[in-house]
Amino acid sequence: QSALTQPASVSGSPGQSITISCTGTSSDVGSYNLVSWYQQHPGKAPKVMIYEGSKRPSGVSNRFSGSKSGNTASLTISGLQAEDEADYYCCSYAGSSTWVFGGGTKLTVL
Amino acid sequence: QVQLVESGGGVVQPGRSLRLSCAASGFTFSSYAMHWVRQAPGKGLEWVAIMAYDGSDKYYADSVKGRFTISRDNSKNTLYLQMNSLRAEDAAVYYCAKAYCSGTSCPPDFWGQGTLVTVSS
Numbered sequence: 717q718s719a720l721t722q723p724a725s726v727s728g729s730p731g732q733s734i735t736i737s738c739t740g741t742s743s744d745v746g747s748y749n750l751v752s753w754y755q756q757h758p759g760k761a762p763k764v765m766i767y768e769g770s771k772r773p774s775g776v777s778n779r780f781s782g783s784k785s786g787n788t789a790s791l792t793i794s795g796l797q798a799e800d801e802a803d804y805y806c807c808s809y810a811g812s813s814t815w816v817f818g819g820g821t822k823l824t825v826l
Numbered sequence: 827q828v829q830l831v832e833s834g835g836g837v838v839q840p841g842r843s844l845r846l847s848c849a850a851s852g853f854t855f856s857s858y859a860m861h862w863v864r865q866a867p868g869k870g871l872e873w874v875a876i877m878a879y880d881g882s883d884k885y886y887a888d889s890v891k892g893r894f895t896i897s898r899d900n901s902k903n904t905l906y907l908q909m910n911s912l913r914a915e916d917a918a919v920y921y922c923a924k925a926y927c928s929g930t931s932c933p934p935d936f937w938g939q940g941t942l943v944t945v946s947s
Binding site: 719750752754756760761762763764767768773805807809812813814815816817818819820 | 861863870871872873876883885886887921923926930931933934935936937938939940
């Protein structure tokens with residue numbers, strides 16, 4: 717149950733697009749289409765932004781999109797806005813009914 | 827609307843026990859699997875445990891296996907986490923989270939606000 721690998725930080729200017737990667741193994745990200753992405757503002761509970769790799773819950777902006785290639789999942793945020801500044805975590809099913817999170821990525825909107 | 831309210835956190839000495847509760851409302855609790863996820867101060871999220879909708883299946887992270895027990899009372903719409911033999915590294919905010927569906931292969935969906943557990947002598 718090793719944590720998924722995410723960049724510690726990413727940044728972008730308002731209006732730009734950024735992508736956060738989430739690298740796992742063939743035992744988790746690579747084997748299942750069950751990657752979720754969560755946004756967490758300081759002192760707040762996480763909020764789901766993407767589930768099952770690329771599905772967006774109702775109410776989540778279509779500026780958020782998810783994809784996967786091999787053992788790496790990605791979250792792309794287009795048209796960056798100041799309110800997008802937060803920590804982002806990926807989460808993947810790891811088999812045998814266990815789950816694993818990434819270490820988290822701090823997004824800074826310049 | 828969906829609400830999850832955790833309680834039971836506090837300061838506990840190493841080696842002692844604590845039981846967390848998560849009161850659910852706004853959805854059919856008995857139809858969904860539930861997760862516990864924790865976050866140490868200033869650190870990332872760590873998955874702790876999951877229980878299927880009817881309590882038939884439960885699974886744990888290796889870091890808590892044998893010490894923590896997840897359970898639920900569907901008649902009370904409440905999820906529990908019994909934590910025994912607590913260690914300093916168990917100190918964290920503990921979140922309960924509703925899963926997207928009923929089984930243990932369902933990811934977290936909606937999260938509560940968390941309850942803080944401090945382990946200190």
